[in-house]
Amino acid sequence: xxNQPIGSLKDTAKVVTAPAQTSVxxxxxxxxxxxxxxxxxxxxxxxxxxxxxxxxxxRVIAPGRDPIAVHIGEVMTREPLTVAPxxxxxxxxxxxxxxxxxxxxxxxxxxxxxxxxxxxxxxxxLEDFVVEAxxxxxxx
Numbered sequence: 001x002x003n004q005p006i007g008s009l010k011d012t013a014k015v016v017t018a019p020a021q022t023s024v025x026x027x028x029x030x031x032x033x034x035x036x037x038x039x040x041x042x043x044x045x046x047x048x049x050x051x052x053x054x055x056x057x058x059r060v061i062a063p064g065r066d067p068i069a070v071h072i073g074e075v076m077t078r079e080p081l082t083v084a085p086x087x088x089x090x091x092x093x094x095x096x097x098x099x100x101x102x103x104x105x106x107x108x109x110x111x112x113x114x115x116x117x118x119x120x121x122x123x124x125x126l127e128d129f130v131v132e133a134x135x136x137x138x139x140x
């Protein structure tokens with residue numbers, strides 16, 4: 001599974017997009033309705049950023065901002081790291097682990113076509129991945 005291209009995995013195609021002018025409250029409702037933890041922010045169908053559950057807590061609620069008044073474009077992560085559909089799931093998971101985030105947009109020609117999230121790793125092969133990552137770290 002870890003060597004499979006991301007584009008061949010059905011779970012990565014579950015992507016929710018919204019324009020930057022969407023309120024945080026609306027984005028949270030979208031996430032809840034679709035069972036996802038992130039919204040890809042688009043401008044003319046091109047990826048402009050990513051807005052996650054973590055952003056709701058750290059950039060809106062904790063600082064005391066109004067989720068109805070704040071737009072996701074104000075608090076999103078701009079120009080997020082992305083991968084192509086041809087990248088492997090293992091490569092995507094390694095990037096996410098190294099960079100410390102749980103969502104990685106999949107893009108083709110600047111347009112979002114999917115997303116890899118930590119949930120994709122909830123598989124029996126995850127244990128093998130973690131063991132291999134630790135083994136490699138010991139030998140470096």
